[in-house]
Amino acid sequence: MDPEESNRKAEILDAALEVFAEVGYRKATIKAIASRAGLKSPALIYWYFPNKEALLKATIGAIAPAVAQVENAGMIFELPLEVALPMIGKLFLSALDMPKTPQLIRVFFGEAIHNPEVVRPLAESGPLLVLNLLVEYFRRQVEHNHISGHNPAALARAYIGGLLVYMMGKVLFPPLGEGAPPPDEYLNEVVGVFLRGLKG
Structure with a gap:
């Protein structure tokens, strides 16, 4: 694909994400996406994407760098709680630094109730990867007697929950984020509370 085609494909993806975020996946039309992308004919979109679902899946590729970090995070299993x-x-909250995160999250929550199968790939490409990593990490911590009396699946969800609330306040429901400290400070507090709870 030459540079001009690559640029046009990127413009279509940006336009699709904007339209999905504004009206939802179900109400978004190829015509509206083409118009937002500045294309003269909606038919041009089919040169790059066979259908609307393929467009949504391609927008999910925007989080690929974070996903790669999770998939290569096996070394974390050997680290102590204070480090891991x-x-x-930080890996989870790094999504806040990605410009497309707010729109992706709006699409995700907008469709999660009515179209769970449509947004499942987005969940599997981000939050679920981190969640599964945490479950396995805590399972190994219990197995090696570093912590005891805890359910790894519950621990993982409790930890992710504290981070998810922060993210939602930043990109989805601003009142929830009012008065929240910067990401690093917030993370330090969450980790501190969590460690004290595990070792208390």
């Missing part, structure tokens, strides 16, 4: 929890937290 901040590392995983």
Whole structure:
């Protein structure tokens, strides 16, 4: 694909994400996406994407760098809690630095109730990867007697929950984020509370 085609494909993806975020996946039309992308004919979109679902899946590729970090995070399993929890937290919150994150999250929550199968790839490409990483990490911590009396699946969800609330306040429901400290400070507090709870 030459540079001009690559640029046009990127413009279509940006336009699709904007339209999905504004009206939802179900109400978005190829015609509206083409118009937002500045294309003279909607038919041009089919040169790059066979259908609307393919467009949505391609927009999910925007989080590929974060996904790659999760998939290569096996080294975390050997680290102590004091090191691993901040590392995983930073990985999760790093999505806030990606310009497309707010729109992706709006699409995700907008369609999660009515079209769960449509947004499942987005969940599997981001939050679920981090969640599964945490479950396995805590499972190994229990197995090696570093912590005891805890359910790894519950621990993972409790930790992710604290981070998810922060992210939602930043990109989806601003009142939830009012008065919240910067990401690094917030993460330090969450990790501190979590460690004290595990070792208390």
